[in-house]
């Protein structure tokens with residue numbers, strides 16, 4: 525095509541640098557005097573940003589203290605959610621003297637941060653969180669334990685937001701679970717309330733056969749165990765917002781948890 529336009533073509537020969545001239549027929553045609561087009565800044569084609577490399581989950585999670593665990597979670601790059609999160613969401617609860625939370629009697633375990641939680645770095649801050657706060661208040665609890673309410677710690681199975689609020693994948697749950705397990709071991713709750721099926725599956729996978737295929741409705745209403753710690757399963761508040769008729773069952777679950785942990789005394 526360049527030859528057709530009267531432009532001499534340079535072509536690498538086998539000896540690596542020989543000049544190949546345009547064919548004679550082309551040379552005979554005088555190159556038309558074409559005004560040189562003005563230089564145009566051509567943007568280079570967009571190049572896909574290389575995905576940040578993923579790392580290993582830190583070793584020794586089961587022996588970490590609370591600050592070490594927080595640091596491990598905030599720097600975790602063990603799965604692809606690290607590439608899309610704004611920040612990790614570790615959990616929220618009553619804090620003693622601005623330090624690590626003391627042991628708590630109550631632990632609520634949800635699924636994973638949503639969009640607002642990812643932005644604010646705290647679990648259950650959206651509309652479902654408001655309902656959760658109201659449910660906790662009804663049994664004398666709150667996430668920060670302001671008197672006369674008693675503190676309940678709130679954490680999720682997954683510490684990073686799944687993009688588009690999709691369900692967490694089984695391998696993401698498996699990768700993230702050791703963080704929750706260490707949180708439970710350090711907090712030493714008297715009862716865990718598992719809200720929603722992903723919390724239920726993560727906490728009961730060792731004790732309930734085929735838990736992944738069990739409907740939540742079949743496992744609620746009784747006390748299960750996660751390594752000796754009583755677990756009460758109930759509906760996720762986001763589900764209750766869509767299905768208010770089931771709020772009565774959730775209330776019954778809270779009453780069961782209350783009977784299991786003993787009535788909360790003020791902090």
Ligand code: URA
Pocket residue numbers: 634635636637638641646647648649652680720
């Ligand atoms: N849903 C959850 O399960 N956890 C949150 O933190 C927010 C919404």
